[in-house]
């Protein structure tokens with residue numbers, strides 16, 4: 001007689017597997033494995049894969065591992081396109097709703113989003129007003145704003161680690177032969193009023209790598225590989241929780257269909273066109289020029305991650 005997975009007199013495989021973890025000393029590891037096995041077995045019962053489909057899954061995961069090198073992490077990319085990276089980030093970024101008065105005053109903390117694969121350990125320190133565009137391509141853009149607390153107080157000396165793709169949609173580390181190291185990157189320190197400014201180019205949307213198994217997955221499902229234009233930031237200030245986030249360009253293609261599901265509505269900004277010749281001259285920009293403004297609000301460290 002065939003095994004009947006619904007027969008209460010049979011010991012279902014899931015129960016035997018769960019029992020095998022009963023003596024796991026680390027309670028968190030036991031909890032994770034128990035829930036993983038429950039979900040995984042329920043998934044298999046739900047979809048009833050053929051042996052060929054099971055083998056295809058094994059082959060896909062194997063090739064995903066083979067695609068990983070010390071400069072490429074295909075499993076993270078897989079996590080990204082399945083929305084898991086953003087979900088993990090969001091789960092760890094949950095907070096109680098802000099007080100209505102703080103929310104109305106615009107002092108709610110800035111939302112975080114995924115780090116992404118193109119951060120480098122140390123961005124080159126630059127002075128306020130410097131440009132991070134070392135190649136002179138693209139549409140010049142002034143990026144300005146302030147860093148403040150959830151109480152509305154400025155954070156002088158806050159640091160802003162910035163990185164972005166160039167006007168062709170590539171990071172410096174992707175094109176070491178064509179872009180100087182540090183192109184599109186800078187480490188800035190906010191002034192005595194918590195304000196920052198730097199010059200750059202309007203970033204461009206770009207595709208995630210598609211020459212590996214994740215690219216196969218996207219093609220098999222008719223999905224595009226593009227991320228909308230954005231600038232990455234890590235904003236830090238003493239006594240405050242560091243913020244890793246991205247600011248998105250409002251009119252960028254793919255703003256509503258990010259391949260890695262990382263766009264948050266409140267992180268989207270217009271890149272304005274500024275008709276102010278005096279300001280253009282002051283910042284060393286042509287007139288009119290483009291400007292992206294964003295204020296970062298950091299929460300006190302003691303409220304973080306409790």
Ligand SMILES: [Fe+2]
Pocket residue numbers: 116118165230232
């Ligand atoms: Fe990026």
